[in-house]
Amino acid sequence: MASKGTVKPSLNFNATSDAELLYKAMKGLGTNEDAILELLTARSNTQRQDIDKAYKTLFGKDLIKDLKGELGGKFETLVVALMTPPLAYDVTSLRNAIKGAGTDEKVLVEILASRTPQQVKEIIAAYRKEYDDNLEEDVAGDTSGHFKRLLVILLQANRQSGIQQDKITSDAEALFKAGEEKFGTDEQSFVTILGNRSAEHLREVFNVYMKISGYEMEESIKRETSGGLRDLLLAVVKCARSVPVYFAETLYYAMKGAGTDDNTLIRVMATRCEVDLMDVRKEFRRLFACSLHSMIKGDTGGDYRKALLLLCGGDDA
Known part of the structure; x- marks a missing residue:
């Protein structure tokens, strides 16, 4: 089955030369942000993990730590999201949503409603491994009423299969x-x-x-x-x-109106760019009479915008 993602694995991939390129982009005075964003948005997440390992082997340093030290703001948040394996990213997002000040219900809703039962099972296992905590108990302890009940049902990941x-x-x-x-x-x-x-x-x-x-x-x-x-x-x-329609609407409302919900924009772009962002783009164009590309362009700025547009992978104007 053809990938519906906008980001594909690089064909002539060499983790060592990519690691060296990133090192050079951050070494010395000033940072070459363009080199960083162009390279990372043109590699799959698996390839980025290989670059991360090669970087540590070559330079004895942590690539994500170095990137954080060189970059800032929303661009840094996006780059860290791209450097994190998808499962670990979901696990961290959920943890932050329930362990921070107040509960970020939006994150709980988005992840638990859109992931497959198999993905939810993997999230629960990875959460337990990472934090030695029970995700269901943590979610239940942080929410209430019918909202809590439905989250707990989704966390059972026991949806009946097929049509009855x-x-x-x-x-x-x-x-x-x-x-x-x-x-x-x-x-x-x-x-x-x-x-x-x-x-x-x-x-x-x-x-x-x-x-x-x-x-x-x-x-x-x-x-x-x-x-x-x-x-x-x-x-x-x-x-x-339709999951792509859901994410098209999520992206639209993250950017519509006064102020942009950058956390949602980053989360969706980072988690869907290798999954179904081509379909999301198509549905976005159909639903909102403008392209995802043009809305990102008008709603963001700087290196952050450049990186998002590269992840978007084209304009459907």
Whole structure:
């Protein structure tokens, strides 16, 4: 299957010469930021890990530490994200989201709603190995109510596979009864059904739900729920429909309006550039009548912008 990423492995890759090039870019007075960003955005994450090892072997120094010492601000944050293996990056992001001051619900929602059950299992195992802590317990201790319940269900990574024909109509009816048909909302039904069924099954349920209620699932969730639970339910529904559409919308709203949510912009660009950013770009263009490239260009600056545009990999104007 062809990769839907914008960043591909470099064909004539040599970790030693790349490590030497980065060393030269940081040695002496001034830093050659262009050399750094052009090289790192043109290598896959696996290749960057090889460069990291070669750098340590050649110079006895930690490449990420050196990069942090030479770079600054958002550009530094982006480069560190690119230098971190994807699984470790998810694990660190989740840890920071629950262990910092307050809870960064946005990070919990984005990662746990969009990753596959297998990826969630790997995250849980890596989290335990890295911190000697239980991710489910940490998340549960930092959240509450139905929001917590749905996160815990997603952390079980036990979604039923395939489409269960006998349950499509009953699931759609249960969701209708839990929301639109009653005064108040039975959030537990939303949590149980949306948290446990496969994406393919849920797409069928949404079609039947539309026929029964006259509403799209997302419309009902917006009316029937609020706060973190609403954000998480919407993310689960959107990811069941299309993960690239979910990330196209996430990127758009990270840049729209006053001020840019750089943490989200960096996280999504770094984690999707080798996965499905070509598809995200296509959906972005279809949904918002402008290209991802043009929005990044108008919303960021300096080396940070240059690096993001290279990761974006082209303009769909």
